[in-house]
Amino acid sequence: MYDFGIKNPTSIDDVKAALGDAEDGQFLAGGQTLIPVLKQRLAMPSDLISLSRVDGLSGITAGGDSISIKAMTRHAEVAANADIKSAIPALAKLAGGIGDPHVRNRGTIGGSVANNDPAADYPAAVLGLGATVITNEREIDADNFFTGMFDTALNEGELITEISFPIPEAVGYIKFPNPATRYALVGVMVAKFGNTVRVAVTGAGPCVFRVPEMEQALTASFSPDSIKDGLVPADDLNNDIHASREYRAHLIGVLARRAVAEANG
Amino acid sequence: MATYVARNGIGENQRRVEDVRFLTGHGKYIDDVNIENQAYAMVLRSPEAHADIKSIDVSEAAALDGVLLIVTGDDWKSTGYDPIPTKSAVRTFIDGSDMKVPPHHALAIDRVRYVGQPVALVVAETQDICRDAMELIEVDYESLPSVTHQSEAIKEGAPQIWDIAPGNVCLDFELGDEEVQKKAFADADHVITLNMVNNRVTATPMEPRGAVADFDPETGKFTLWNSSQNIHANRDTIADVVLKIGKENLHHIAPDVGGGFGGKNGVYPEPILILHAAKELKRAVKWINDRSESFLSDTHGRDQVSKVQIALDNDGTFRGLRTESVGNLGAFCGTVGSFTPTGGSSRTQGGPFKFDGIYYTAIAPFTNTCPLDPYRGAGRPEGSYHIDRIIDYAAAQLGMDPIELRRKNLIPPEALPMKSPMGLDIDCGNFPEVFEETIRISDREGYAKRVEASEAKGMKRGFGVCMYLECTGGGPKEEAKVTFLDNGKVELSVGTASTGMGHETVHAQLLAGHLGLAMEDIVFRQSDTDATEIGGGHGGSRGLEVGGSAVTQTSRQIIEVGKKIAAHRFDVDADKVEFEDGRFHVPGTNHTMTIRDAIDSQNDPDNLPDDLEPGCMNISSVFERGIISIPNGGHACEVEVDPETGTIKVDGYWVVDDFGTIVNEMLASGQVMGGIAQGLGQALMEDIYYDESGQLVTGSLMDYALPRADDMPRMVIAYYEDAPTEKNLLGVKGAGEAGCVGAPPAIVNAVCDALKEYGVHHIDMPLTPEKVWKAIRDAKATG
Numbered sequence A: 001m002y003d004f005g006i007k008n009p010t011s012i013d014d015v016k017a018a019l020g021d022a023e024d025g026q027f028l029a030g031g032q033t034l035i036p037v038l039k040q041r042l043a044m045p046s047d048l049i050s051l052s053r054v055d056g057l058s059g060i061t062a063g064g065d066s067i068s069i070k071a072m073t074r075h076a077e078v079a080a081n082a083d084i085k086s087a088i089p090a091l092a093k094l095a096g097g098i099g100d101p102h103v104r105n106r107g108t109i110g111g112s113v114a115n116n117d118p119a120a121d122y123p124a125a126v127l128g129l130g131a132t133v134i135t136n137e138r139e140i141d142a143d144n145f146f147t148g149m150f151d152t153a154l155n156e157g158e159l160i161t162e163i164s165f166p167i168p169e170a171v172g173y174i175k176f177p178n179p180a181t182r183y184a185l186v187g188v189m190v191a192k193f194g195n196t197v198r199v200a201v202t203g204a205g206p207c208v209f210r211v212p213e214m215e216q217a218l219t220a221s222f223s224p225d226s227i228k229d230g231l232v233p234a235d236d237l238n239n240d241i242h243a244s245r246e247y248r249a250h251l252i253g254v255l256a257r258r259a260v261a262e263a264n265g
Numbered sequence B: 001m002a003t004y005v006a007r008n009g010i011g012e013n014q015r016r017v018e019d020v021r022f023l024t025g026h027g028k029y030i031d032d033v034n035i036e037n038q039a040y041a042m043v044l045r046s047p048e049a050h051a052d053i054k055s056i057d058v059s060e061a062a063a064l065d066g067v068l069l070i071v072t073g074d075d076w077k078s079t080g081y082d083p084i085p086t087k088s089a090v091r092t093f094i095d096g097s098d099m100k101v102p103p104h105h106a107l108a109i110d111r112v113r114y115v116g117q118p119v120a121l122v123v124a125e126t127q128d129i130c131r132d133a134m135e136l137i138e139v140d141y142e143s144l145p146s147v148t149h150q151s152e153a154i155k156e157g158a159p160q161i162w163d164i165a166p167g168n169v170c171l172d173f174e175l176g177d178e179e180v181q182k183k184a185f186a187d188a189d190h191v192i193t194l195n196m197v198n199n200r201v202t203a204t205p206m207e208p209r210g211a212v213a214d215f216d217p218e219t220g221k222f223t224l225w226n227s228s229q230n231i232h233a234n235r236d237t238i239a240d241v242v243l244k245i246g247k248e249n250l251h252h253i254a255p256d257v258g259g260g261f262g263g264k265n266g267v268y269p270e271p272i273l274i275l276h277a278a279k280e281l282k283r284a285v286k287w288i289n290d291r292s293e294s295f296l297s298d299t300h301g302r303d304q305v306s307k308v309q310i311a312l313d314n315d316g317t318f319r320g321l322r323t324e325s326v327g328n329l330g331a332f333c334g335t336v337g338s339f340t341p342t343g344g345s346s347r348t349q350g351g352p353f354k355f356d357g358i359y360y361t362a363i364a365p366f367t368n369t370c371p372l373d374p375y376r377g378a379g380r381p382e383g384s385y386h387i388d389r390i391i392d393y394a395a396a397q398l399g400m401d402p403i404e405l406r407r408k409n410l411i412p413p414e415a416l417p418m419k420s421p422m423g424l425d426i427d428c429g430n431f432p433e434v435f436e437e438t439i440r441i442s443d444r445e446g447y448a449k450r451v452e453a454s455e456a457k458g459m460k461r462g463f464g465v466c467m468y469l470e471c472t473g474g475g476p477k478e479e480a481k482v483t484f485l486d487n488g489k490v491e492l493s494v495g496t497a498s499t500g501m502g503h504e505t506v507h508a509q510l511l512a513g514h515l516g517l518a519m520e521d522i523v524f525r526q527s528d529t530d531a532t533e534i535g536g537g538h539g540g541s542r543g544l545e546v547g548g549s550a551v552t553q554t555s556r557q558i559i560e561v562g563k564k565i566a567a568h569r570f571d572v573d574a575d576k577v578e579f580e581d582g583r584f585h586v587p588g589t590n591h592t593m594t595i596r597d598a599i600d601s602q603n604d605p606d607n608l609p610d611d612l613e614p615g616c617m618n619i620s621s622v623f624e625r626g627i628i629s630i631p632n633g634g635h636a637c638e639v640e641v642d643p644e645t646g647t648i649k650v651d652g653y654w655v656v657d658d659f660g661t662i663v664n665e666m667l668a669s670g671q672v673m674g675g676i677a678q679g680l681g682q683a684l685m686e687d688i689y690y691d692e693s694g695q696l697v698t699g700s701l702m703d704y705a706l707p708r709a710d711d712m713p714r715m716v717i718a719y720y721e722d723a724p725t726e727k728n729l730l731g732v733k734g735a736g737e738a739g740c741v742g743a744p745p746a747i748v749n750a751v752c753d754a755l756k757e758y759g760v761h762h763i764d765m766p767l768t769p770e771k772v773w774k775a776i777r778d779a780k781a782t783g
């Protein structure tokens, strides 16, 4: 690690002020991505603005047609939350499948979504469920949020405060874990809202993406058989020692069918 | 309280006494060793696979506040230290000429030959300053073409790594009678050939390597605390051969070691570098590898490609076996690295099966990769994989049953003792019984139902077996020293090295059992050149075989002395005294004396006969084994394969091991389970992978896949104990490595069984989901 300062603001206003004071400040949430990055000297912030003591940044609120999760809510809390388990079971399952107990008790939804790791699980839920990312400046649709590898629509210094997930009629999430990291080698979220179906794929490409061909097919008939092989071309997918792009393309189809089966119970 | 009297401590499931310390965070590992005013060292490692070092500029780094010392290859050259030697038991080519041993200096001199090779040592007040300094060192490299795969390295036109080794060949090797093998092939009805890969892996101990060096300018003596498995031999090498300071001037100690698996056996550059630094600075110096450096710089294991051929008759009788291997050595010879693909992989060729002739040849080339050295099993997993894979492959090709094939060809007990075609002395065992017991316990009756259940889920189920034959190894001698302390405690020092496997328990258990002492009174010492005169450390499953035998031998000698003390007190001849349950007594009289009593008497000359000196019960003895032991056993495994994704789940595992006498079943089973975990890792996911430019792609746990608890099946482990060996005092055969010898072929055989309906009969390890999926897809496309 390089040297850095640390600030512990307690309100969102203080966060802004602390960030303004810092030469090159960076938010610290659960630290499950940022701390390893610092340890490897891959980042050199002048100050860390810890979000842990900020009032009102944590918690889960269930409404009639949506569930709102504050940015600092830990993965373990999402996995165990009764409202989420009954209304959006695939979301609880997704959170419960992240990393290990240590990671789930430290890592936060805000940190994960802001980081937008191409292999992270949450982006599939945010995009697959068409959630709204709420920041200290504005509200951003999932479809406009994830802009590229480790890249989002967040402005410099913009803080995610909560994420609001609409409650679907049916939902499934299947993750094929990377054998080394157990992040998603490929993860597919399928969600049905009345006449619309959303399919989001993480792990397979540089950034989470939707699959309109599958969404159309599933809108016509919400059954695993609707998903034909080869709907996602391999060309633009990730290719690494863990999986070729062809294999990832194949897995997208298999996992999507299984996600539909899960959604159908 | 004499806890262990039955069978002299043998057969007791004594719980591990070290676990409380380990599990409650009270272990003392290398990073827990801190010397007042110590400095910190880090190693600048080569980012290039093969390059000339044009220049190294350390001026900016040296000027940094807190930097104490920087050592480069040029500096090293001027010290006059010798290179690190290699000690492979096989040292000559087939034609009798000497193996090629390039100079392995602790720092690269003029040229780097693998990514991760030490280029400079930086010592500073803190680790962070070391890191800052390393960023300021400018090394001008001029890249050279590189080669990482052994098969490429021996091709014509391949980049040459050492001038002294034309064609990159360090050594070649043969064992067995080729004429006999060829005749067996000519006479047989079929010859089946399979090319197979034994993938490159790394030990990944939980605790990375590290060391602390100290130097006393007044006495000229060095102390080295080192996370090492081989304290005595490495002291000799470091002190006498490399630094030439005299081994009496180096006190070498390993604190608790968090796993080694062979990866901490060898002599590494870094401890040598910090000994030098400690002397230069007259200060203690600490160096701890981080995980990424471990991947780059811990010696790797396996990495053999082999062509295996079996000759057999229509009725399934095995006639001949021929294996041609090419084993990667990395850029240097390693401490004993070149033995693994040569001698190490040859001895158990053919397993416990009858053959008319077996012939093994190997080539061991250099490549631009990290050096290889023993990894748990070192050659026997390779040998076992050769025979147990070719049997299943031949069975598939010829429409035979792999279980029946094994049944038909196992060496029967009547044939023992025998010398195998590879020269192994197989003294005892009952291979057919061990094999049948393996099949019996593996719930074959329930199999059809489980297949049905799998099919109903769209899964494929398979069953595979392996019948392995092993041999022990490592240093043949071991010392066990017992000192009765004034406070009533008994210090037991043994020259073996436990890196977690429980010697502190089992050696104490043996001593307590033999002498009728309480476990809790025994204080265990190991891995310290001051504790024992000699020490064979770790390797070749020798802990009980040689170390336990030494404890037994010393115990017996103590009893003999105790008998004399008792005889002196009772005024009888010593041969009238018997010892049982911690008591000396004279049958037919009421004369008894406890061992405690004898111990308490030993320091007063009045209590001793004339031929004994005070302290006479404090005894050290050295046990030396003759011929290595032959553990053997059966592994059976059930897998479920998801044909859509290629995912493999190992769903059941059964083992019957013949380790001879079982001294502590819990410890033995711990060894077997851990070995199976490492074997499963190798079979299914572990893979050290260098890209074309010689960069290590699997350089962290983000890319190097290790098995986790939920990858492991339930394991049923049983022992065949009716054939104890007479090669050592305990009848034990060695348990430490067998698990990872048997597991890879058993698992791969089970997967191929699951996939046979697709016509998939072989996939090279690791059997990643993608490889399995591709194999099915390709078989479907062609079939």
Ligand SMILES: Cc1cc2nc3c(=O)[nH]c(=O)nc-3n(C[C@H](O)[C@H](O)[C@H](O)COP(=O)(O)OP(=O)(O)OC[C@H]3O[C@@H](n4cnc5c(N)ncnc54)[C@H](O)[C@@H]3O)c2cc1C
Pocket (backbone or CB within 6 Å): A026, A027, A028, A029, A030, A031, A032, A033, A034, A035, A051, A071, A072, A097, A098, A099, A100, A103, A106, A107, A108, A109, A110, A111, A112, A114, A115, A117, A119, A120, A121, A122, A158, A159, A160, A161, A181, A182, A183, A184
């Ligand atoms: C061993 C291990 C295994 C893991 N396995 C998985 C897995 O299987 N699947 C998976 O999805 N993830 C996995 N993770 C990542 C984990 O989910 C992290 O929690 C997540 O990547 C980051 O969340 P965090 O709270 O730790 O954020 P931090 O590491 O603290 O921050 C990450 C980044 O987000 C920024 N940030 C944090 N909070 C906010 C905010 N509210 N607004 C704006 N920016 C913010 C930070 O400045 C930083 O740049 C794993 C991590 C580890 C260490």
